[in-house]
Amino acid sequence: MSASARTRPSPEVLSAVTAELQALFGNRAVTSEAVRQQHGHTLTVIANQPPDIVVFPQDVDDCVAVMKLAAKHDVPVIPFGTGTSLEGHVNAPHGGISVDTSLMKAIIEVHAEDLDVVVEPGVTRKQLNEYLRDMGLFFPIDPGADASIGGMASTRASGTNAVRYGTMKDNVIALEVVLPNGEVIETSRRAKKSSAGYDLTHLFVGSEGTLGLITKVTLKLHGIPEAISAAVCSFPSVKAAADTTIAAIQSGIPLARIELLDEVQVRAVNVYSKLALPESPLLLLEFHGTDAGVAEQVERFRAIADDFGGGNFEWAVKAEDRTRLWQARHDAYWAALALRPGTKSQSSDVCVPLSRLAECIDETKKDIVETGLVAPIVGHVGDGNFHVLPLMDENDPADVARVTAFMGRIVDRALAMGGTCTGEHGVGQGKMKYLKAEHGAAALALMGALKRAVDPAGIMNPGKIVAG
Template identity: 55%
Template sequence: MTTASAPLPAALVEALRQQFGTRYSQGESVRLQHGRDESKHEPMLPDGVVFAESTEEVAAVVRLCREYRVPVIPYGVGSSVEGHVLAVHGGISIDLSGMNRVLSIHAEDLDVTVQAGVTRKQLNDELKGTGLFFPIDPGADATLGGMAATRASGTNAVRYGTMRENVLSLTVVTPEGKIVRTGSRARKSSAGYDLTRLFVGSEGTLGIITELTVKLYPIPEAMSAAVCAFPSVDAAVDTVIQTIQLGVPVARVELLDALTLQAINRYSKTTLPEAPTLFFEFHGSDSGVQEQAELTQEIAQGNGGQDFQWATRQEDRSRLWQARHDAYFACLQLKPGARCFPTDVCVPISRLAECIHATNEDIAQVSLPIALFGHVGDGNFHLVVLVDTDNPKEMAEGEWISQRVVERAIAMEGTCTGEHGIGLGKQHYLLQEHGEDGVALMRTLKTALDPLNLMNPGKILPPQA
């Protein structure tokens, strides 16, 4: 466990205590909570934690920390898997979970403005009765601020896109402690640089997102979900590719390998066939959903798919997708006490079958339990590599499999991360994907906006020699 090496300036501590009282803490348990996430990385604790309740309070903390040259790290619920919230250089963690108000719902315009600490489930609960919903679903009940900061997506991305496409505007606290609005509620704009897109995916390294305006969508007239098992992963992936290329507007299509299904059955008490499996969901009118489902079933059967199990009732669909969302935690139980060495890549859909097939050949060469699942409708899949972080051999195998799948994805004109982000875990792949000039341009942006390197330092950009 890593802790800060230098104490905070006494004047800063006093100022924070005076302004925030009990909402400022240096307690060991509070710091530990804010210095770890779901990643394989050892905890790195901040020196103190502020529980902010408004944009103005966040700005005040940032100004104080800038005055004393102390880093700041934004924190939502800590569900990231690449070390985003770890305090690499100590500093102050700003907990935004108390900023959890839905500020305004504009049903007629299909958008909503929220504080950054609102979670996706909370938002959809508050939208009940409007006939609208927010579709971005990364699995974890993450905050919308964290989802924007990491450019999250999830199971619905194949139809509704990612956070990049669904954020209309942001309120951001800059490294100087200024409050900036990056856009408006208009659906398009040609006014100046696209500041919204600059901060979406910046992982707290350029500023702290405190409010968001995001798109909403009408709840479909009809929804239907299905599960189908296949004789091989290749057959399942071929089904996905053919379905997408035929233009079937599936809302979700998820691949889970046999090991993942085994883990899910144990964890969620389900009885699904323990074979490579696709989860589908279709949205639209009654006739449209039926047509989509029939065509997809025909494609699947042509690839050896069998035993289509349909779920049209809300409670059945919810149970099905809850089992899918539990896949990560279910897989952790395959090796009690292990940590996850996560890898997620994304490739063009035409290369997906080739990429997954080659990855499975690599998996067969290591001794670790490795589950494969993902949002294959948009070419994104994950490996859950279970390692004992105290075992050098297992860590080496984890590094090897991660490197193999990332380098393969980049060679196929894909990306080293489809949705997890860079954080600490994938910095060394940034040069491979973007090249020296691309990374140099990123450094120029970082230096221009944050010359003191106080905003979540040590993340995204690879260390310089």
């Protein structure tokens, strides 16, 4: 069946699929309402569309069995990590089988000399970093949530450390994938570089489960830096903070983290996380290196911040103070919601060229005022990526419509500045409507051709990214 013509499986097909899955997986094949609901769950306002059945494979052979069965019955397969994605990636608009990777949590091999590790897709980033700590190694990608590595690869995730260490695109070395035809491939070797044909690794990174089931991930690792320092620095305006960021990056300071919180978000964080940060636009920084190197970075950064009116430079050298600051940053979403209890939020994540960042945030802040919204801003500004979190009453259609239109204007603004509709959250269901404007019809048609080449029957996570 072609993806565009896809409908829900018939009751007959569904009962055959369920019987076969239960025969194979026993109590690891679940059809209870609660478990199905949980597997369609997303963190946003997109309506829940639960799968018909949830299976919990333990290894690649289990995944191959699911895929072959799904292909035989022409039933959708939706990969599931921890369910922390934001754009309806795990929803099942056409029903089907949710493949929950939470039992595939083995850290298979650490190659310390090669600075890489091979893991199963259900391993979470915190689990991995706890495992690695005693070896003096770490995995830097940090999207905030304790997401699974398979999910992070699938959405091309990034987060606060990307300015120094890149995104999942830069940190996935190889994948093992079960293709829709049931074949198992490795997308690349472990060698640091290769020119041996088409780049299959990057085809699957960011493909959001629409091309195959990831069953193994090889990741780059980094040595834990000898010295880590964190600091906060206040600015008279968002523009001053953004201009400081541009100048620091241009001058080659290897910032590990540089996060912007606007004055609204700082107020939210102070209340939620019981901090006493000055309530003006703020950069939250982290420096990694040798002792001497970090000292030099900080000195150079302070000189630049001074030029743009930065002040109140405060330190957090102790690990517990740093942890508290970054926890507050990671709780920004919940802190924002607490500004208007009972509300929900959508989260934009546009990314623009650094040179346009100050202008893009400035215009967005004007739009917030004109629209009359409460909408804190927090951003991975070293990458030109920022989040706006407009609060809304999801039971008030006028409020929802007002916020939805506002979110669309942010995307239009970013696209007009050479940016993208999504820097890190992915397309899922929520951002499909923006792809034609971003990529153009011909590039989008090419994406559709790739999808059909890899998944001709359209069984992999249908209704996401491209229609099929």
